[in-house]
Amino acid sequence: MKPFSISEIYINKNNLKSIDINPLPQKYCSFxxxxxxxxxxxxxxxxxxxxxxxxxxxxxxxxxxxxxxxxYVFINPNGEALANKELLDIIKLLKxxxxxxxLLGNGYIFxxxxxxxxxxxxxxxxxxxxxxxxxDFKKFLRPVDGYTIEKYISNxxxxxxxxxxxxxLDITLIxxxxxxxxxxxKMNNFIKELKPDEVFFExxxxxxxxxxxxxxxxxKLNKIERYNR
Ligand code: SF4
Numbered sequence: 001m002k003p004f005s006i007s008e009i010y011i012n013k014n015n016l017k018s019i020d021i022n023p024l025p026q027k028y029c030s031f032x033x034x035x036x037x038x039x040x041x042x043x044x045x046x047x048x049x050x051x052x053x054x055x056x057x058x059x060x061x062x063x064x065x066x067x068x069x070x071x072y073v074f075i076n077p078n079g080e081a082l083a084n085k086e087l088l089d090i091i092k093l094l095k096x097x098x099x100x101x102x103l104l105g106n107g108y109i110f111x112x113x114x115x116x117x118x119x120x121x122x123x124x125x126x127x128x129x130x131x132x133x134x135x136d137f138k139k140f141l142r143p144v145d146g147y148t149i150e151k152y153i154s155n156x157x158x159x160x161x162x163x164x165x166x167x168x169l170d171i172t173l174i175x176x177x178x179x180x181x182x183x184x185x186k187m188n189n190f191i192k193e194l195k196p197d198e199v200f201f202e203x204x205x206x207x208x209x210x211x212x213x214x215x216x217x218x219x220k221l222n223k224i225e226r227y228n229r
Contacts, residue, residue: 001078004057006064016072016100021061023075023090025051028083031106032142033130035174035204038078045083046109046144054086062093075103075122082115091121102126104170108147111158119163127156127196130172132186140174156194169196173203 001007001022012018028049032041064070073094075081082105084090094101100123107127110119119125129152131137137149160167169191177183191199 001076003078004053006061009068009070012072014072017068017070018072018074019064019070020074020076021090022077023057023081023084023087024077024079025053027079029079029106030108030144030147034140034142035172041079043083044142044144048083048085048114050085054084054089058086058089058093061090065094065097065099070099072100072102075101077104080105080109082109082118088118091118095121107156107159108143108152109155110163111155116162119159120165122165124166124168125163126168126170127159128170128172129156129187129190130174131177132180132183132190133177136174136177140177153190153193160194166198167194167196168198168200169194170200170202173201
């Protein structure tokens with residue numbers, strides 16, 4: 001999506017009049033994943049920023065949701081929406097109007113208390129996960145220095161202690177990683193610890209693509225907890 005943009009209106013699976021929004025000026029994320037559909041991360045960071053465009057964006061959004069009677073907003077950023085310091089103002093605006101909110105983020109910083117009010121006001125939160133080993137984590141997700149897979153899981157577990165609404169885990173299968181002998185067993189253990197309400201698997205495109213999901217993989221996927229088939 002374009003910077004600070006509002007998508008076309010669509011009807012979501014619950015029959016609600018919906019839009020996607022991107023509240024970022026460029027790609028801010030604490031990861032620079034090799035398989036990211038959005039391309040390279042412009043600013044690799046876990047910090048928060050105030051953007052000049054926020055006021056205009058919030059005014060435009062307010063007008064748009066009133067005029068179009070929007071019922072559901074998916075915060076589907078080009079990167080990590082939590083990098084926007086004014087995200088709470090956007091959430092409050094939507095909540096005032098009784099609009100349902102879904103937020104997508106990579107999940108590493110969900111446990112940080114400064115985001116708690118934002119996350120608790122979202123009806124659904126999607127977190128991302130794809131690897132089970134630190135070696136793969138550094139190679140394929142290229143995170144901010146010092147990040148580890150153990151801390152990632154531990155942060156998500158902390159987040160799950162306070163976040164009691166719908167948590168969706170989005171797992172990207174990377175061929176080099178999910179070919180590891182114990183990948184699915186470890187991933188299944190992560191899922192048991194994190195207790196998501198739903199689990200989705202996606203395959204990647206390009207160099208790291210899984211060209212065919214073969215029957216052995218389907219068999220392994222079917223053993224995964226809460227896998228949304
Ligand atoms: S965490 Fe998500 S948005 Fe950030 S680089 Fe990875 S795939 Fe892209």
